[in-house]
Amino acid sequence: MSVIAYGLFRTRLGPSRAMLSRNWVAMRRAWVLVASGGVESLLFLFAFGFGVGALVGDITLPGGRTISYTAYVAPAILANAAMMGTLLETSINVFAKFKWMKVYDGVLATPMRPWDIALGEVWWALIRGGVYVAMFVIAMGAFGLLESVWSVLAVPAAVFIGLAFSGIGLTLATVFRNWPDFDWMMAIVFAMFLFGGTFTPVESYPGFAQPLVYAMPLYHGIELVRGISLGELGPMMAVNVLYLCALALAGTWIAQRRLAKALYK
Amino acid sequence: MSGTAATAAPGPAAAAWRAFQLQLTLYRHTWHGTVFSSVVLPLLYMISIGIGVGSYIESGATGGITYAEFIAPGLVCAVAVMMLGGDMVYPVFGGYKEWGGAYLAQRATPLRPVDILNGHLLYAVAFRPLTACTVVALVLAGFGVYTSAWAALAVPAAAAVSAAFAPWLFAWCSSLKNDAMLNAVFRFAIMPVMLFSGVFFPAEQMPGFLQPLVWASPLWHGTELARAATAGFGTALPPAAHLAYLAVLAVGGWLAARRVIVRRLSF
């Protein structure tokens, strides 16, 4: 990396580190509570991957390959963990800092810009999501679900999911007015979890439902993580990655615009 | 309710009824927000897991009935547990707070702490399951998952699960100091109970060392009873034993909850 590019990198991203470090200082006393959120995904893995998986036995993929149902579901729940970790952090927690605690009002009186705030929150959400994902991968390994090196590559793939849902969550935090709005968000999240291709191949859904599923960000995350961990790479993965990146950029950009509009009044 | 002067100290039943009225009034404002978690979500589970995943499951794995038929009775009972997540966690914790705490406000009236407890329980373990679980049970009928009219017994089973579980949640959330701990209630109580009580897969599949936890779960006992009524299965224990366990849990929980609310509301 050239010196100029490095300098640019520092001036663009440097201030957002201050926001990240604020979150770390604020949350370090409660880190056990934050990290224990990863447990939820493990519960889903045990219940649906192992419990229901034992009833299903093996599943035949649309391509004709047969794998255990547990191995089929686990990557999807990993994608779900990446989503939950980043979405909850950027939506609910950012909302509280923005609307209730007025943290950002104080921050904007300094050289920090809305863009720095938004980016700092994204980094922090990625760390929280990363903790969830790491816990999950370790559990997968402990239960013998990591069949190849490919499974470990699912972790960087989860970063794209985390980025996308950070962007979405940040935007929602600036749009929402009160708590019931978050109940609706959770409703949609649950619908995505149940129908985003987590439990059964989308190809088995009725035709009218399939376009809806293709629009779901979680679906693209699941496809990506599952494809990699099963070692089945395909050109569609580029579409998955692009879709997630587009959501990440658009969400973060809209969010910082809206923060600026609300706080620079 | 009798027409005695409002100034007279109410009897326990009348007092609980009055405390219940408050919860009912709040419900009138928020019922539409609860429709998703209490009615829509269980249906989504039925479609995605019961029918979607069920199409990959052979009926031999679930005792000769389809997978959808297998999970339907437990799902009705699980709705009761999901609803407790809405009714017995944040509202209980917030009840003691200066900002609009419902219990503090009620405490300023002739109601005693135990009346406040009874009123809230009346709402959470009778009113809510008897309405929402009935709706869910009726809608599930549309999926053709019942073979006999005895399936209706899933609703009282759900209420029994609620009665056994709610007071413990009440006691726990009443003793919390920090709202961040409320997430732990979901993570370590409500979700595990939901997922590992034999609703979605037979509890015998759980590893042996976890079996005692399954037996402790009120939802497992309720699901056994409901499934026996719906699908004509035998229960794991004699039905009376399941009921007795739920009753013991309910009474023990109520005593614990009473202790906590009396302590919190005595100043």
Added chain:
Amino acid sequence: MPVDENEILVRAHGLRKRYGDFEAVRGVDFEIRRGEAFGFLGANGAGKSTTMRMIGCVSEPSDGALDLFGLDPHTDGPAIRARLGVVPQDNTLDNMLTVFENLTVYAGYFGIKRRTAARRAAELLEFVQLTARSRDKVDDLSGGMQRRLAIARSLINEPDLALLDEPTTGLDPQARHLLWERLFQLKQRGVSIVLTTHYMDEAEQLCDRLVIMDEGRIIASGSPRELIDTHVTKEVVELRYGGLHTTDLADIARTLDGIGSQVEALPDRILVYTDDGDDTTAALEARDVSPTSVLARRATLEDVFLRLTGRALGEDDG
């Protein structure tokens, strides 16, 4: 660093701020010099806080020119804010952090190195007398302590200019005096201060120069002494009539023609502006107006405000 007394830090010309149809600031001009304490005095809703937000570069002016340290807020907001210390009206302290962390984390927003931040934080807590509370959460502090913490926080970047929006509003008298003491010391250290207030005594004590704002405009400016000399007489005699109504007071006021330089009837008392209070008091006794109490005192900024706006400062603009 040699202090150039005449260096102008802030220059505003024709500054305006509109919110939809409502114009909060309607074209104000002012200059703030290095080393001085500059005040915006006015009732609630006069446009003081909006002006402060524009100076703080967190509010874009709708019209007019604003220049801080020779920089343009529109393009150089972060560079300008790096040299400001801001105490907003509602503190905006971070209540998830301890007292000490509020300072060090805030220092991070300025890109100040951790070690420097910790040293300055300790010094500043000493300065605002909060060292003993440094490990406490913000919510456990009293209102006065929170405000002192906010002032300490605003100094963490060693600002060229401190902006304090109603620094003592809502504090009890003891807390106010402690705060004034600290602000006075700040002035002595050579920190330039801009503050808004609706307290006369605060403005008189702390400000070298001030402007009086009303309905989004500046209606007078100068040092406290100049303002009094220009707009009111040296002294004021107050007549109070327990129990009488406004209309009665107006009637009485009319009978006082020729006494002092001007007579004004307020809802609760009559003011007689004069250059010689004793003289006027004697003259009043000669007329048979029998007030329940008579008080001759020096004229204050309150009188200036009253003369200029016809309202007492405590009254809102509505």
